[in-house]
Amino acid sequence: MAIQQTILITGGAGFIGSHLTRLFVIKYPDQKIVNLDKLTYAGNLENLVDIEGAPNYTFVKGDITDIDLLKQLFEQYHFTGVLHCAAESHVDRSISDPLSFVKTNVLGTVSLLQTAKEYWKDDLANKLFYHISTDEVYGSLGEEGFFTEETRYDPRSPYSASKASSDHFVRAFYHTYKLPVIISNCSNNYGPYHFPEKLIPLCINNILQKKPLPVYGKGENVRDWLYVEDHVKAIDIIFHKGKIGETYNIGGHNEWKNIDIIKELCRQMDEKLGRQKGESEKLITFVKDRAGHDLRYAIDATKLKEELGWQPSLQFEEGLGKTIDWYIANTKWMEDITTGNYQRYYEEQYEKR
Ligand code: NAD
Ligand code: DAU
Numbered sequence: 001m002a003i004q005q006t007i008l009i010t011g012g013a014g015f016i017g018s019h020l021t022r023l024f025v026i027k028y029p030d031q032k033i034v035n036l037d038k039l040t041y042a043g044n045l046e047n048l049v050d051i052e053g054a055p056n057y058t059f060v061k062g063d064i065t066d067i068d069l070l071k072q073l074f075e076q077y078h079f080t081g082v083l084h085c086a087a088e089s090h091v092d093r094s095i096s097d098p099l100s101f102v103k104t105n106v107l108g109t110v111s112l113l114q115t116a117k118e119y120w121k122d123d124l125a126n127k128l129f130y131h132i133s134t135d136e137v138y139g140s141l142g143e144e145g146f147f148t149e150e151t152r153y154d155p156r157s158p159y160s161a162s163k164a165s166s167d168h169f170v171r172a173f174y175h176t177y178k179l180p181v182i183i184s185n186c187s188n189n190y191g192p193y194h195f196p197e198k199l200i201p202l203c204i205n206n207i208l209q210k211k212p213l214p215v216y217g218k219g220e221n222v223r224d225w226l227y228v229e230d231h232v233k234a235i236d237i238i239f240h241k242g243k244i245g246e247t248y249n250i251g252g253h254n255e256w257k258n259i260d261i262i263k264e265l266c267r268q269m270d271e272k273l274g275r276q277k278g279e280s281e282k283l284i285t286f287v288k289d290r291a292g293h294d295l296r297y298a299i300d301a302t303k304l305k306e307e308l309g310w311q312p313s314l315q316f317e318e319g320l321g322k323t324i325d326w327y328i329a330n331t332k333w334m335e336d337i338t339t340g341n342y343q344r345y346y347e348e349q350y351e352k353r
Pocket of ligand 1: 014017036039041043084108132133134190
């Protein structure tokens with residue numbers, strides 16, 4: 001099939017990036033997808049084994065802060081679209097190492113913006129720089145209310161501050177240079193290939209291993225959870241039908257206190273693993289709270305629903321069930337991560353070729 005256009009996905013070997021890459025590679029066989037990923041601890045090519053041989057897919061190992069590499073890739077592939085997913089994404093890591101978040105999330109985003117601007121400057125028609133961002137830029141809610149696209153930015157962790165900064169740069173390139181951009185800000189994702197440093201996969205893994213389930217503080221913090229495939233479907237719709245210069249909030253309308261999610265995981269897993277009712281709940285262990293822990297996130301996704309017709313397809317209990325089933329069926333994926341084996345995959349697959 002003749003390739004019509006080439007899209008750069010950054011961070012395609014990560015959690016959301018791998019679902020996004022898979023969706024685009026399979027759904028758009030006449031488009032070439034180039035996945036640029038540094039393969040940090042969070043990047044795992046095993047997430048993409050099912051599509052790595054697809055004729056419209058290419059993987060490039062590299063850093064989004066490497067401007068020379070970015071220029072070379074734009075020259076080589078003539079990208080018409082960028083789906084920018086690469087980031088340092090874990091709040092706890094940003095608390096212990098804020099600078100690496102500034103480097104990748106701010107400097108990396110500006111490097112990409114600058115390269116796209118230079119490469120596209122003579123013809124901005126039919127180009128799009130899509131920046132994937134987070135609801136954490138809006139700060140923390142009290143017990144009431146929702147984040148809308150108009151909510152004032154109020155980031156409170158080094159992670160969210162770096163994402164907020166990158167969002168501001170994206171808008172600055174739109175206003176200053178007319179670079180065609182779109183931003184979406186999404187709530188917490190969950191699903192297969194989620195790195196086990198994050199709450200849901202960490203608890204699934206620990207329940208499987210009968211290890212303690214660490215609950216920060218009292219477990220009263222609330223997050224709005226969305227199945228990752230629903231997120232990437234929203235990105236697909238916004239990428240193709242969204243309005244240049246706009247921001248779209250994406251969320252699940254699905255708020256859960258951390259402690260209730262953990263109990264639901266325990267309940268479903270006891271059933272699936274044939275354990276006694278209440279057995280896994282005994283693993284719950286309250287630990288020191290996260291510094292500056294945001295109390296509540298909740299997205300109002302009305303704009304996306306009314307303007308582009310998107311809404312989440314899965315109920316949470318069902319999505320959580322599918323997620324647990326995936327982790328139970330893919331213990332090798334988890335083993336490779338926890339032993340560090342997954343980082344050898346690149347060498348075996350690519351460097352020995
Ligand atoms: P992730 O940590 O699972 O994956 C990040 C990917 O980016 C990895 O493959 C990593 O190797 C790559 N990467 C990191 N630094 C890089 C660099 N300098 N150059 C090239 N590649 C690099 O992250 P995720 O959870 O999939 O999040 C993806 C994006 O979605 C991020 O921008 C994040 O802020 C945003 N987001 C995540 C969530 C969520 O719940 N996970 C929700 C809303 C928005
Ligand atoms: O809201 C979107 C954001 O969601 C994304 O932008 C981030 O990239 C993503 O990591 C996620 O951030 P959170 O901090 O909300 O996710 P995390 O899984 O780290 O934590 C979820 C909640 O669970 C949070 O209130 C902290 C708590 N928690 C987390 C861990 C890892 C625990 O109680 N125990 C834990 O061990």
